[in-house]
Amino acid sequence: MDKFRMMFQFLQANQESFMNGICGIMALASAQMYSVFEFSCPCMPEYNYIYGIGLLIIPPIWFFLLGFVLNNNVSVLAEEWKRPIGKRHKDPTILRYMFSSIAQRSLIAPAVWVSVSLMDGKSFFCAFSINLDIEKFGNYSVMNGLTETDKLKLLARIPCEKLFEHQEIRDAASRYIKCISQACGWMFLLMITLTAFLIRAIRPCFSQAAFLKTKYWSHYIDVERKMFDEACKDHAKSFAKVCIHQYFENISGEMQTLHHHRTTGKDDSDDGEDDKRSDEEKLMGIRAQDDMNKVLWNWHTCKPPLALRKEQMEGENNGKLNGNAKGAANGLVNGHTHEVAKKEWAVYYNWRTEGAREG
Amino acid sequence: MDRLKLVLQYFQSNSESISNGICIILALVSVKLYTSFDFNCPCLPQYNKLYSLGVMIVPPIILFFLGVLVNRHTGVMMEEWMRPVGNRSKNPAVVKYLFSAMIQRALLAPMVWILVTLLDGKIFICAFSVSVDPALFSGLPNNTGLDVIKIMAKVPCKEDIIFRNSSFRKAVSRYVRCYSQAVGWSILLFLIVLGAMGRLIKPYFDDHATSLQTRYWSNYLDVEQKLFEETCVLHARDFARKCVVQFFEDMREDAVLRLPQPLFLRNSREEWDDKEEERLHGVSKQEQVDQLLNKWYHSKPELDVTRMAHRPRTCVTWEDREGRTLYSDV
Numbered sequence: 001m002d003k004f005r006m007m008f009q010f011l012q013a014n015q016e017s018f019m020n021g022i023c024g025i026m027a028l029a030s031a032q033m034y035s036v037f038e039f040s041c042p043c044m045p046e047y048n049y050i051y052g053i054g055l056l057i058i059p060p061i062w063f064f065l066l067g068f069v070l071n072n073n074v075s076v077l078a079e080e081w082k083r084p085i086g087k088r089h090k091d092p093t094i095l096r097y098m099f100s101s102i103a104q105r106s107l108i109a110p111a112v113w114v115s116v117s118l119m120d121g122k123s124f125f126c127a128f129s130i131n132l133d134i135e136k137f138g139n140y141s142v143m144n145g146l147t148e149t150d151k152l153k154l155l156a157r158i159p160c161e162k163l164f165e166h167q168e169i170r171d172a173a174s175r176y177i178k179c180i181s182q183a184c185g186w187m188f189l190l191m192i193t194l195t196a197f198l199i200r201a202i203r204p205c206f207s208q209a210a211f212l213k214t215k216y217w218s219h220y221i222d223v224e225r226k227m228f229d230e231a232c233k234d235h236a237k238s239f240a241k242v243c244i245h246q247y248f249e250n251i252s253g254e255m256q257t258l259h260h261h262r263t264t265g266k267d268d269s270d271d272g273e274d275d276k277r278s279d280e281e282k283l284m285g286i287r288a289q290d291d292m293n294k295v296l297w298n299w300h301t302c303k304p305p306l307a308l309r310k311e312q313m314e315g316e317n318n319g320k321l322n323g324n325a326k327g328a329a330n331g332l333v334n335g336h337t338h339e340v341a342k343k344e345w346a347v348y349y350n351w352r353t354e355g356a357r358e359g
Numbered sequence: 360m361d362r363l364k365l366v367l368q369y370f371q372s373n374s375e376s377i378s379n380g381i382c383i384i385l386a387l388v389s390v391k392l393y394t395s396f397d398f399n400c401p402c403l404p405q406y407n408k409l410y411s412l413g414v415m416i417v418p419p420i421i422l423f424f425l426g427v428l429v430n431r432h433t434g435v436m437m438e439e440w441m442r443p444v445g446n447r448s449k450n451p452a453v454v455k456y457l458f459s460a461m462i463q464r465a466l467l468a469p470m471v472w473i474l475v476t477l478l479d480g481k482i483f484i485c486a487f488s489v490s491v492d493p494a495l496f497s498g499l500p501n502n503t504g505l506d507v508i509k510i511m512a513k514v515p516c517k518e519d520i521i522f523r524n525s526s527f528r529k530a531v532s533r534y535v536r537c538y539s540q541a542v543g544w545s546i547l548l549f550l551i552v553l554g555a556m557g558r559l560i561k562p563y564f565d566d567h568a569t570s571l572q573t574r575y576w577s578n579y580l581d582v583e584q585k586l587f588e589e590t591c592v593l594h595a596r597d598f599a600r601k602c603v604v605q606f607f608e609d610m611r612e613d614a615v616l617r618l619p620q621p622l623f624l625r626n627s628r629e630e631w632d633d634k635e636e637e638r639l640h641g642v643s644k645q646e647q648v649d650q651l652l653n654k655w656y657h658s659k660p661e662l663d664v665t666r667m668a669h670r671p672r673t674c675v676t677w678e679d680r681e682g683r684t685l686y687s688d689v
Contacts, residue, residue, distance in 0.1 A: 002360050003360065003363075083656060083657075083659065084656075084657045084658065086657055086658030086659050087658055087659065087660055087661040088659045088660065088661055088662060119396065119397065120397070121399070136403070137403075168519070168520055171516075171518060171519070172402070175399055175400070175401050175402055175516065176401050176403065176406075178399045179399055179400075179401040179406060179410050182399060182410075182414075183410065183413060186413065186414070186417045186418065186421075187417075189421050190417055190420060190421055193421045193424045193425060193428075194424065196424075196428055197424045197427065197428055200428055200433075200434075201427060201428065201433050201434075201437060202437075204434065204437035204438050204440075204441050205437065205441050208438060208441065208442070215591075216591050216595060219591070219592065219595050220595040220598065220599060223595050223596050223599045224598075224599035224602060224603065226599075227596070227599040227600050227602075227603045228599075228603050228655065231603045231604065231607060232652075235607070235639060235640070235642065235648075238639050239639060239643065239648075242639070242643075305645075307643065307644040307645065308639075308643040308644070
């Protein structure tokens with residue numbers, strides 16, 4: 001368990017290494033799926049080729065699409081592609097870079113499937129057994145006196161051990177086709193490695209500066225999206241806190257008028273018992289079961305509007321600056337908003353010029 | 360677990376040791392690949408040699424290119440080689456050192472593959488069983504009607520029925536395997552002697568001081584590139600944060616500047632309110648939030664945070680009658 005946790009932490013440290021981890025997991029899954037999959041050749045002339053080659057091609061396509069689905073950056077790419085231009089220009093090289101990095105990672109699992117399948121040889125054996133020339137393997141008279149269709153049917157049955165009696169022909173044919181299949185597999189691997197080598201190792205010869213630029217900005221887009229999500233979450237949290245706070249204040253004000261309760265003054269005690277004061281503050285004047293029930297009922301039936309009152313806080317601050325004690329809230333009308341007048345009233349000092357400007 | 364962590368930390372401490380670690384891992388992968396590969400000799404005279412030599416040569420080429428790709432120094436070396444001179448002069452010795460180090464590390468996995476195939480012997484048997492003189496061994500099956508070449512080509516295949524009840528196949532296999540292992544051990548011995556001689560003779564031909572310098576500067580280039588990438592990542596993060604905050608603040612409908620209050624007038628409630636208000640950046644209505652989210656999609660802000668980064672700070676000072684500063688806050 002510890003090992004998994006450590007690996008998990010290491011992979012999550014970095015977005016890129018997380019993607020590499022997913023890529024590696026998919027490659028292993030691809031190899032495992034191949035070994036678990038039960039290959040059963042149909043052994044009929046019309047279907048052998050389709051089955052053999054289909055099993056070589058369709059699972060890789062599926063893995064490739066799965067790689068796109070599992071990659072988080074696909075939605076970032078789509079967003080960047082579709083957004084209106086607005087104040088920020090769109091750079092097509094960034095889109096190309098993001099797409100190519102996603103595609104490169106998604107191509108690994110299909111490549112693993114294709115190479116494992118070619119090294120194993122069963123697909124090729126099933127697909128190409130009807131094209132064999134049995135004379136090559138020895139002097140066998142099995143095919144004498146057969147019609148063309150019968151010959152094809154006989155050849156098609158070679159991959160199935162139980163349907164073909166001549167074991168030595170089957171062994172020889174299996175070895176021959178497997179040898180060709182493995183040669184194709186190694187050539188495929190060589191081609192992929194050479195392509196990757198040309199792309200990665202030779203690239204610094206061309207446009208290294210442009211590459212650094214695209215790498216920076218594509219990473220920036222990803223980070224900006226995350227920062228925006230975090231900022232929205234923080235904002236929503238603060239918004240909710242203030243909204244609920246104002247709701248409770250509002251209800252508390254109503255309770256006071258209804259029940260003529262004496263609220264404990266919020267700051268009239270000068271003793272240093274901060275804990276007791278903060279608890280009292282947290283209660284916000286609601287101390288009876290009926291009051292609390294009313295609060296909860298109102299929260300469902302009549303939620304407050306999504307508009308925080310600013311002038312109340314401004315008014316309180318004004319009072320504070322003038323040294324007034326904090327009394328009941330002024331200008332409060334059961335949670336309805338006032339139109340906030342746009343005004344600048346602050347005295348504004350610029351530390352550079354040491355001048356004061358009032359607006 | 361702790362030991363593994365220590366080992367990982369040791370390897371990650373130095374860029375050279377990371378490359379060594381990756382090199383060793385690739386050699387182990389090479390061995391594992393050989394053991395899991397199902398070697399399948401075709402046992403036909405015209406294809407045996409082709410297949411065997413292919414299996415002995417193509418995987419090492421693949422492993423070599425993989426070794427070059429996976430090594431970090433490849434990128435560092437190519438960049439240093441291709442960069443314009445600019446303000447920093449180029450030192451060809453550094454590029455040569457990086458190149459030779461990269462090639463040496465990349466050659467390890469292919470050599471391991473070749474040695475393992477030679478010591479195992481299957482590939483040699485498949486390739487050269489046709490060239491063995493059958494007269495050296497007794498028990499050649501001569502009742503099958505096949506010519507000698509085809510019989511010799513079938514020697515690598517154990518299951519073939521013509522070799523049942525005969526020790527001919529085993530004798531030929533042992534003979535060819537013995538040759539294969541001899542070649543393998545000789546190559547290994549040659550490589551080790553070459554390495555030892557190189558190590559012993561190098562101080563006579565190399566200027567130690569210059570080689571210390573080259574090693575230092577090549578390590579420096581690697582570290583510099585890593586730090587540059589890390590700094591770019593951190594910078595992008597800060598840039599994004601400021602850009603987002605600036606975007607939020609641009610949506611403020613009022614321009615009230617909230618002054619920080621003197622401490623004696625504050626109580627904890629006010630602080631809480633201030634903090635939460637600060638986090639709202641002035642966006643406090645549903646319509647404002649909707650507008651903000653809409654604008655974020657339709658018109659992303661320009662990539663310019665100079666306003667935020669160089670915001671002039673307010674400074675409020677309370678003075679007494681004589682002009683002495685009582686309290687100042689930024």
